[in-house]
Amino acid sequence: MIGNDVVDLAQADTREGAQHPGFDRRVFDADERAAISADPEPRRRRWMFWAAKEAAYKALRRGDPRFVFAPRALRVALAEGGCGRVDTPAGSSLAVRVRVEDDAVSALAMAPDTPLEAVSEHVLSIGSTPGLPVDRDTLRAAFGRALGREAVSRGHTDAAVLERRGRIPSLRVGGHRFPVSISHHGRLARAAVLWQPGDPSRPRGVQ
Template identity: 35%
Template sequence: MLVGNDVVDLFDAETDLDALHQRFAERVFAGDERRTILSSADPRLALWTYWAAKESAYKVVRKIDRDAIFAPSAFAVEIEGRDGARRLRGSVRYGRRRIGLKVQQSGAWIHALATLGSPGSHADFVLSAVTRRPPRRDPSAAARAGAVRALSRELGLPLEGLRIARTRPPAVLLRGRDIGLDLSLSHHGRWTAYAAALPPAGMPG
């Protein structure tokens, strides 16, 4: 399974609809997406939910196609239902591919998780979280440190030997060796987030 994730800080000034250039919505969202966003009870929440969905799906696509560019309008978001008040599920279509989507909304952030299963992959569990970035800490380093701690705990691997290479997409290294674990990182404003596809039996040490 391949994962992509994206976090949006809803307190970041960038997310004010008034701050967006007029043409932004036309460039990024298809007509039906714009209608859904504008007719929703909270257009700002809806707009950034769709945006996070597209970015998370792009991070998955980038793992299959290294030359893929981020053209937001090529990612068609469909919200299919709710799993509780703050959890949405749906999909993102990109060409012939349909990427699974889960979105979590807190009052402070939106987190989108995109997944694409691949035959032969035994991953059946996604470990993911949104964490507050320590003040003044570099966002990229904070995201990687959060993911390293979580993976060490979850997989029983030594914290000292684990590292995430700042490649795009990121790679998880154990004592310098890529252990082939699929990971996605995101950071925006005060938040960092990660998502990792875990195999059922854990990773080798």
């Protein structure tokens, strides 16, 4: 399982005060709110937590189509450097890695035993105008080409096709199906691929 999310901090909807009143209380639990308040850069910390929750949601939803997004119940704990975990209400955990580069927050969530070298990421920059609308079909087609090139470089000889089940993407290469997650916000678009065929049907828990 894999999920990713990006947040473009240049977008107006990420500014302090741009959210609905009560947003933090609705989305973050008491520990997360305390960590946001204590952070010298609370805005950045808020969106790091948010991106981790969205990435975890996408990964969990892939494993269980009935999984409902209740952001406060997905509890994020991040160490220095942005590595950490997201705990689910069912008692399982996902590993998460959150990075901040310039104004870009990106999060990657996966089962805790996933080797990072089995995951690759592709980044597209949409141009420099914040808020510029982007056609999602065009974006998916561009990622499809990039992932196809990577499949070739990994020795696959069959044509690679970026497919969707509902909105959940995967890369079909011959008889293999590799989980893919795609995220776009503002100028940023990222795709993550887990180069391990198939998906477990449920997250594997850790204590």
